[in-house]
Amino acid sequence: MMPHFSIGDLSKKSGIKITTIRYYEGIGLLPVPERSQGGRRIYAQDDVRQALFIRHARELGFEIEDIRSLLALLKNPKQPCKDADLIAQKHLERINSHIASLEALREELTTMLQQCPGHESKDCQVIKTLADHSSCLHDKHG
Amino acid sequence: MMPHFSIGDLSKKSGIKITTIRYYEGIGLLPVPERSQGGRRIYAQDDVRQALFIRHARELGFEIEDIRSLLALLKNPKQPCKDADLIAQKHLERINSHIASLEALREELTTMLQQCPGHESKDCQVIKTLADHSSCLHDKHG
DNA sequence: CTAATATCTCTAGTGACTAGAGGAGCAAGG
DNA sequence: CCTTGCTCCTCTAGTCACTAGAGATATTAG
Numbered sequence: 001m002m003p004h005f006s007i008g009d010l011s012k013k014s015g016i017k018i019t020t021i022r023y024y025e026g027i028g029l030l031p032v033p034e035r036s037q038g039g040r041r042i043y044a045q046d047d048v049r050q051a052l053f054i055r056h057a058r059e060l061g062f063e064i065e066d067i068r069s070l071l072a073l074l075k076n077p078k079q080p081c082k083d084a085d086l087i088a089q090k091h092l093e094r095i096n097s098h099i100a101s102l103e104a105l106r107e108e109l110t111t112m113l114q115q116c117p118g119h120e121s122k123d124c125q126v127i128k129t130l131a132d133h134s135s136c137l138h139d140k141h142g
Numbered sequence: 143m144m145p146h147f148s149i150g151d152l153s154k155k156s157g158i159k160i161t162t163i164r165y166y167e168g169i170g171l172l173p174v175p176e177r178s179q180g181g182r183r184i185y186a187q188d189d190v191r192q193a194l195f196i197r198h199a200r201e202l203g204f205e206i207e208d209i210r211s212l213l214a215l216l217k218n219p220k221q222p223c224k225d226a227d228l229i230a231q232k233h234l235e236r237i238n239s240h241i242a243s244l245e246a247l248r249e250e251l252t253t254m255l256q257q258c259p260g261h262e263s264k265d266c267q268v269i270k271t272l273a274d275h276s277s278c279l280h281d282k283h284g
Numbered sequence: 285c286t287a288a289t290a291t292c293t294c295t296a297g298t299g300a301c302t303a304g305a306g307g308a309g310c311a312a313g314g
Numbered sequence: 315c316c317t318t319g320c321t322c323c324t325c326t327a328g329t330c331a332c333t334a335g336a337g338a339t340a341t342t343a344g
Contacts, residue, residue, distance in 0.1 A: 008321065018322085023301060038309045040322060049273065057272050061247055064300070074273060077264030084268040085258055092251045099244045102237050105203055109234045116227055122219030126226040130199050131191065131216060150290065160291080165332060180340045182291060206331070 005043040014051035021051070029054060029064060029071070062091055147185040156193035163193070171196060171206060171213070204233055 011018045024030040030050060033041045053074065057067045066087050073084045108129070116125035153160045166172040167183075172192060175183045195216065199209045208229050215226045250271070258267040 006321080017302085019302065020300085022324095027300090036309090038322085040309075053273050058300090060250065060272075061244075070269065070272060073263040073266070074269050077262060079263040081258060081261055081263050081266040081268075084263055084266045085255060088251055088255055088268045092248065092255065095244050095248050095251065099241060099248065102203075102241045102244070106234065106237050106241065108202060109230055109237065113227060113230055113234065116223060119223055120219060121215040121221040121223050121226055124215070124223040124226045126223075126230045127212065127216050130202075130212060131195050148290080149292095159333085161333065162331085164292095169331090178340085180291085182340070200331090 002044055005048065007041045007043070010043045010048060010051055013048050014055050016051055016055050024051075024054065027064065029068065060091075061095065062087075066091060144186055147190065149183045149185070152185045152190060152193055155190050156197050158193055158197050166193075166196065169206065171210065202233075203237065204229075208233065 005013065007018050007021055010016075011021060014021075016024070021030060025032060031047065033043050033047060036042055050071070053071065054067055057070060062070070069087055070084060073079050112126045112129045117123065121127050147155065149160050149163055152158075153163060156163075158166070163172060167174060173189065175185050175189065178184055192213070195213065196209055199212060204212070211229055212226060215221050254268045254271045259265065263269050
C-alpha cells in the first residue's frame with residue numbers, strides 16, 4: 001500500500017502553500033492527482049519529490065518555464081545533460097547581471113545618503129539627486 | 143508663452159514610454175494635464191521635471207508608493223529631510239538583502255555547474271541538486 | 285486633399301502567485 | 315446522531331508595474 005497525502009500534507013512536506021499547489025496543478029507544473037470519494041486531492045510520494053524539486057528551483061530563482069524544462073529532463077534520464085546546464089548557465093548570467101545592477105544602485109543610494117546633511121527636504125541630497133539626473137553617478141541602472 | 147509638449151515629446155524627454163505615462167497619470171503619479179481642442183494631452187516644463195524624477199527613482203528601484211512619498215517631499219521643501227532619508231535607507235536595506243540572497247544563489251549555481259561532469263541528465267549535477275534539497279549548500283535562498 | 289503619423293480610450297494580458305467568498309467533506313467529542 | 319471546527323473544494327478577483335492591441339480620431343506634411 002503506497003502512502004498517500006492530502007494537499008495539506010503535501011504543502012507541509014514541500015513548503016509550498018496550498019493555493020500555490022493548486023495553481024501549479026492548473027499550469028501543469030504538478031500533475032493532476034487522484035481524488036478521494038469526497039473530491040479531495042490525493043498525492044503520492046513521487047508528487048512530494050516533484051514538489052520539492054519545484055520549490056528548490058523556485059528558491060534558486062528559476063522561472064516556471066525553466067522548471068518545466070528541468071522537470072522534463074528529470075523524467076527523461078537519457079536526455080543530454082547540457083540541456084540542463086544551458087538553462088542553469090543562462091540563469092546564472094541573469095543573476096550576475098542582476099547583482100551588478102543592484103550593486104550600482106547600492107553605490108548610488110549610499111552616496112546619496114552620505115552626502116545628505118540637511119534638515120529640510122529642500123536641502124536633501126536624496127531628493128536632489130533624484131530631481132537632477134545629470135548628477136547621477138551612473139548612466140544606466142537598469 | 144510657456145513651452146508645452148505633447149505626450150510623445152514628454153516620452154522622449156523623460157525616457158518613459160507613452161503608455162506608461164498614461165498609466166502614471168491614471169494612478170496619480172503624474173498630474174492630469176491640460177488638453178488641446180482635439181483632446182490631446184499638453185504638458186508643461188514642470189511635468190518634464192517630474193517625469194524625469196520618477197524615471198530616475200524607478201531606475202534606482204524605488205517602488206511607486208515610495209516615489210509618491212518622495213514627490214510629496216519634493217513639493218513641500220519644508221518637510222524634514224529625514225523622511226526622504228528613511229525611504230532611501232529602507233530601500234538600501236532591501237537592495238542589500240536582495241544582493242546577499244542573489245550571491246548565495248550564484249554560489250550554488252556555480253557549484254552545480256562546476257560539478258556537472260555527465261553526458262546524460264541522469265548524471266547531471268544540476269538536476270541532482272534540485273531533486274535533493276539536502277545536498278544544497280544553503281538552508282535559505284529566499 | 286490625402287496619406288502618414290500621433291494620439292485617444294478601453295480592455296486584457298504578463299508572472300507568479302495571493303486573498304476571499306461561499307460551500308462541502310470529515311473526524312472527534314458529547 | 316449531532317454539532318463543532320478544521321480542512322478542503324471551486325471560482326473570481328486582486329497584486330505590481332506595466333505592456334500590447336483594437337478601433338477610432340486628430341494633426342501634420344506634402
